[in-house]
Amino acid sequence: MADVVVLGAGVSGHTAALHLSRLLPKGNTVTVVSPNADWNWIPSNIWVGVGKMPAKSVLFPLEPVYRKKRIRFLQAAATAIWPQGDDQSGRPSVDVVHTGSGRQGETERVGYDYLINATGPQLRFHMTSGLGPDEGHTVSVCTASHAVEAAEQLKATIERLKAGEPQTLVVGMGHGTCTCEGAAFEYVFNVDHELREAGVRDRARLVYLTNEAALGDFGVDGMTFEERGFQTTSELWTGSLFRERGVEAILGAHVNAVEEGVIRYETLDGEGHTLDFDFAMLLPPFGGVGLTAYDRGGADITEELFAPSGFMKVDADYTPKPYEEWRAEDWPKTYQAVGYDNIWAVGIAFAPPHQISRPRTSANGTLIAPAPPRTGMPSGVMGKTAALSIVDRIKHGSAAPNHEASMADMGAACVASAGAGLRTGSAAAMTMMPVVPDYSRYPTGRDLKDTRGEIGLGGHWVKLMLHHLFLHKAKGRLGWQFIPE
Secondary structure, eight states: OOEEEEEOOSHHHHHHHHHHHHHSOBTBEEEEEESOSEEEOGGGHHHHTTTSSOGGGTEEEHHHHHHHTTOEEEEEEEEEEETTOOSSOSSOEEEEEEOSTTTTTOEEEEEOSEEEEOOOOEEOGGGSBTOSTTTSSOBOOSSHHHHHHHHHHHHHHHHHHHTTOOEEEEEEESSTTOOOHHHHHHHHHHHHHHHHHTTOGGGEEEEEEOSOSSTTOTTTTOOEEEETTEEEEHHHHHHHHHHHHTEEEEOSEEEEEEETTEEEEEETTSOEEEEEOSEEEEEOOEEOOOOEEBOTTSOBOHHHHBOTTSOBOOSSOOOOOOGGGOOGGGSOSSOBOTTOTTEEEOGGGBOOSSOSSOOOBOTTSOBOOOOOOOOSHHHHHHHHHHHHHHHHHHHHOTTSOOOOOOTTTOOEEEEEEEOSSTTTOEEEEEEESOSSOOTTTOTTSSOTTSOEEEEEHHHHHHHHHHHHHHHHHHTTOTTGGGSOO
């Protein structure tokens, strides 16, 4: 019998826990550690952030689902890992601090036989002065509560526009190393829709501020689409959308600071700029949650398990090399932690071997380049893959091979859908296969049959369908296991 502990209950961790509870024989235990009481379908935070959907439509409590699935739930934040055990026991364990009502602040050491690190990102608003909804001057859609605040501020901005006051709205990235450019693209698409629906688009200046060197990069080095034998790039595709909607783009930007009504940023040419604004939704850079690691004697071994970013090192090739030498094979396949055959890191929690986009620095030496995206479908696939590896170990012994799911072999989608009705919405939808380009297999780096960009009502229907399907899946309802990750 074995105890499996999952740190984090986002897309990756929650998916892993559901599959573990479904597949493990009775007598084995699954424990999920998460500081949050609710599960959040983050892709639909975009709709919450423009007021098209209430927060309750993207949230549900975890405890009832886990109780039904016989999963132990600890509402707590993990703080440290003891992968070799401690001076009292040779059994591996994790330290947690409870965050739930009644046990808040209480510490506990939780033993495990197998561990999945799916802790997700630390939202590093602090890396840019004045960034973020808590102590800064900008809003966010990274959490449901952030999205609610964003919707309220957007509504107030629209009211000022209706009163005849011109307004500047800025959407994008709050630091030169941010990821999730796709989310910013989705949000600016939705903001434009809301402004038009309110009849105030002509009085609004809408700016997309991004660390991408070119539109359509999305942190994946751009894409090539083919339709009827004609090839175009995601740069041209995105640029045409922005021109059609009157969205201004500021590219290759690193935000140095945000003050009341002013964004200060540097561009790749090394020049400093300011941008006055009335409303700004800027995403933060991501980092690991700050776990520490100790050996059995209590010596700090954090650097052995984690990269400087705080993400856990796995079976990737972390050898520093120039962009021209990057290969699809650099990316992890099993997500097993370096040096430990009973730990996996999945979703945003694992350390990428390098960026996917071409690395760039400004003339002043400032890094301005998107970090690799690792959210949505890839995160779910990784969570299931780690769960299957653990199930095989428990059922068939430690020699059972790991399952594999390289981002160089899996696809992803970004659907920027505006509107909430079946007949009134529209979407700009992109799919790519694989996420990490492989130029040894495909001339453009990706399979043209499965890499495309489409615009219209069809993509909007897909987004609505995915919203309801994935909530059904995450709640563990009848047939959930047949819905793909």
